[in-house]
Amino acid sequence: MEEVVLSVEHLFFQYPNQPNDAVRNVTFQIKKGEWVAIVGHNGSGKSTVAKLLMGLLIPKSGTIKIFDRVLNEETIWDIRKRMGIVFQNPDNQFVGTTVQDDVAFGLENNGVPREQMIDRVKKAIQQVGMEEFLLREPHSLSGGQKQRVAIAGIIALEPDIIILDEATSMLDPKGRREVIEAIYDLKVKQNMTVISITHDLEEVVKADNVIVMNEGTVMAEGAPMQIFSLGKKLEDIRLDLPFAIKLQNELRSMGIPMQISDASIDGLVNELWTLYSKM
Amino acid sequence: MDIIFKNVEHIYHANTPFSQRAIYDIELSIRSGAYVAIIGHTGSGKSTLLQHLNGLLQPTNGTVSIGEYTITSSQKPRLLKPLRQKVGIVFQFPEHQLFEETVEKDICFGPMNFGVPVEEAKKRAKEVLQLVGLPEDVLNKSPFDLSGGQMRRVAIAGILAMEPDVIVLDEPTAGLDPKGRRDLMEMFARLHRERKLTTILVTHSMEDAAKYADYIVVMHKGTVWKTGTPQQIFSDVDALLQLGLDVPETVLIKRKLEEKIGREIPSPCLTMEQLTKGIHALFARVSGHE
Numbered sequence: 001m002e003e004v005v006l007s008v009e010h011l012f013f014q015y016p017n018q019p020n021d022a023v024r025n026v027t028f029q030i031k032k033g034e035w036v037a038i039v040g041h042n043g044s045g046k047s048t049v050a051k052l053l054m055g056l057l058i059p060k061s062g063t064i065k066i067f068d069r070v071l072n073e074e075t076i077w078d079i080r081k082r083m084g085i086v087f088q089n090p091d092n093q094f095v096g097t098t099v100q101d102d103v104a105f106g107l108e109n110n111g112v113p114r115e116q117m118i119d120r121v122k123k124a125i126q127q128v129g130m131e132e133f134l135l136r137e138p139h140s141l142s143g144g145q146k147q148r149v150a151i152a153g154i155i156a157l158e159p160d161i162i163i164l165d166e167a168t169s170m171l172d173p174k175g176r177r178e179v180i181e182a183i184y185d186l187k188v189k190q191n192m193t194v195i196s197i198t199h200d201l202e203e204v205v206k207a208d209n210v211i212v213m214n215e216g217t218v219m220a221e222g223a224p225m226q227i228f229s230l231g232k233k234l235e236d237i238r239l240d241l242p243f244a245i246k247l248q249n250e251l252r253s254m255g256i257p258m259q260i261s262d263a264s265i266d267g268l269v270n271e272l273w274t275l276y277s278k279m
Numbered sequence: 280m281d282i283i284f285k286n287v288e289h290i291y292h293a294n295t296p297f298s299q300r301a302i303y304d305i306e307l308s309i310r311s312g313a314y315v316a317i318i319g320h321t322g323s324g325k326s327t328l329l330q331h332l333n334g335l336l337q338p339t340n341g342t343v344s345i346g347e348y349t350i351t352s353s354q355k356p357r358l359l360k361p362l363r364q365k366v367g368i369v370f371q372f373p374e375h376q377l378f379e380e381t382v383e384k385d386i387c388f389g390p391m392n393f394g395v396p397v398e399e400a401k402k403r404a405k406e407v408l409q410l411v412g413l414p415e416d417v418l419n420k421s422p423f424d425l426s427g428g429q430m431r432r433v434a435i436a437g438i439l440a441m442e443p444d445v446i447v448l449d450e451p452t453a454g455l456d457p458k459g460r461r462d463l464m465e466m467f468a469r470l471h472r473e474r475k476l477t478t479i480l481v482t483h484s485m486e487d488a489a490k491y492a493d494y495i496v497v498m499h500k501g502t503v504w505k506t507g508t509p510q511q512i513f514s515d516v517d518a519l520l521q522l523g524l525d526v527p528e529t530v531l532i533k534r535k536l537e538e539k540i541g542r543e544i545p546s547p548c549l550t551m552e553q554l555t556k557g558i559h560a561l562f563a564r565v566s567g568h569e
Binding site for chain 1: 291297299320321322371372426427428450453454455456457458459483484485523524525528531532535536539540551554555558559561562
């Protein structure tokens with residue numbers, strides 16, 4: 001986990017005709033194989049940061065280095081080949097007439113030989129749990145299914161860095177978990193670096209590092225439990241704690257001595273059980 | 280306006296090689312003034328079902344009655360126009376449908392399409408803006424200069440300005456941050472209370488369904504699997520999990536805890552408050568014994 005694959009230094013960005021900078025003096029580093037969550041409310045600047053990382057916007061000042069190369073107009077095309085982006089709404093991204101054709105599109109563009117392609121398409125579709133739908137028209141799928149196909153299209157390309165720009169926000173809870181599991185699997189097995197832009201703190205639990213954005217700046221950075229310990233400060237910036245943490249805070253205020261060291265429901269139940277048995 | 284579905288079926292691309300049955304055997308009645316949540320796994324037919332509520336889709340079989348309107352497969356779509364004023368559908372990401380130069384014009388568009396005079400439409404625009412919690416000075420702004428959450432409120436105001444009797448919400452909070460989500464759900468609860476709007480919420484959030492609805496419809500693989508009060512629906516945790524649905528986190532914790540300690544928490548635990556009280560009582564009882 002040592003090699004730095006992405007670093008951002010003193011990044012500033014301002015949208016045209018806006019009085020203030022949307023991104024102000026943002027600095028952070030992401031190491032290879034890390035899962036980093038960038039969280040913040042609507043309008044906190046997190047999506048702007050994502051667009052800057054993808055080279056869709058050009059910073060006013062500051063530098064972005066990806067794989068040790070400064071991101072600029074010359075390097076962008078090489079760098080983009082190694083990055084996969086999954087957007088929030090996949091509706092506008094479909095090109096194939098069937099699910100498998102759509103997933104194959106990126107591979108075709110990259111000139112992957114057909115034998116390999118068949119295998120990779122199949123594998124990617126399996127990873128998002130859409131194998132029943134290989135020959136379906138993407139447009140006949142529901143929103144959540146479409147998003148899983150879009151994600152398959154990205155993971156088929158086997159990028160080094162995958163950016164999820166609120167990619168699960170339109171999925172149902174089960175679909176969300178499946179996608180997160182699939183991406184977590186890729187991270188573990190292929191040492192892929194994951195940057196997930198989200199305002200869902202439940203999704204953050206699995207991250208190695210969390211960057212909290214507010215009003216264009218980095219408000220806090222740290223491991224998930226460290227971030228959750230900010231408590232009310234997160235609610236003040238329109239975010240919400242994971243349910244298990246909120247419940248533990250509540251129970252503690254009622255006199256039940258919870259440790260608050262685990263954001264999972266199973267961890268919470270186990271702790272309550274231990275406390276109960278000791279009484 | 281009571282809503283009654285009788286034996287409703289919808290097949291997309293009927294009589295073609297691409298035909299696909301999205302919903303079937305739908306039996307459903309929603310009384311006027313109710314707050315109903317429709318839950319179900321992605322692809323269970325929720326969206327198809329809701330498009331029958333104002334005649335955007337007509338059943339390929341069966342009948343849908345909404346107040347005095349009856350929709351069947353042979354109905355002429357033209358005759359359904361007045362129904363669309365009565366039933367407002369807020370689709371997912373409704374802000375994508377904004378198009379006018381100013382917020383006021385956008386809100387007035389719907390009512391004026393139904394023949395409301397411009398003065399009256401403007402009056403309504405002011406009223407509904409207040410209902411959705413936006414200041415009056417946004418009326419003359421371009422909707423595209425507003426934040427995402429504000430744009431969504433403008434889109435919803437445009438629906439409310441038609442003064443519908445029924446409002447259908449398809450995942451209304453998708454993509455909003457937690458605070459925006461809470462605010463919007465509270466706003467709909469208030470509208471339901473104060474305006475007696477029949478409210479139909481399609482949601483993946485079991486917490487919202489448990490908290491706001493007085494009645495829940497569970498869809499599974501294209502048909503109605505079960506209907507009941509939140510308490511009834513969420514009492515059968517195993518069945519819901521088997522369908523690939525979630526239960527509210529409070530209910531899940533209650534159950535896991537009961538399994539571990541072998542004792543029942545005598546509360547439905549549909550809200551955080553009920554759950555913390557239940558757990559607290561459990562601990563108090565034990566320590567009281569010793």
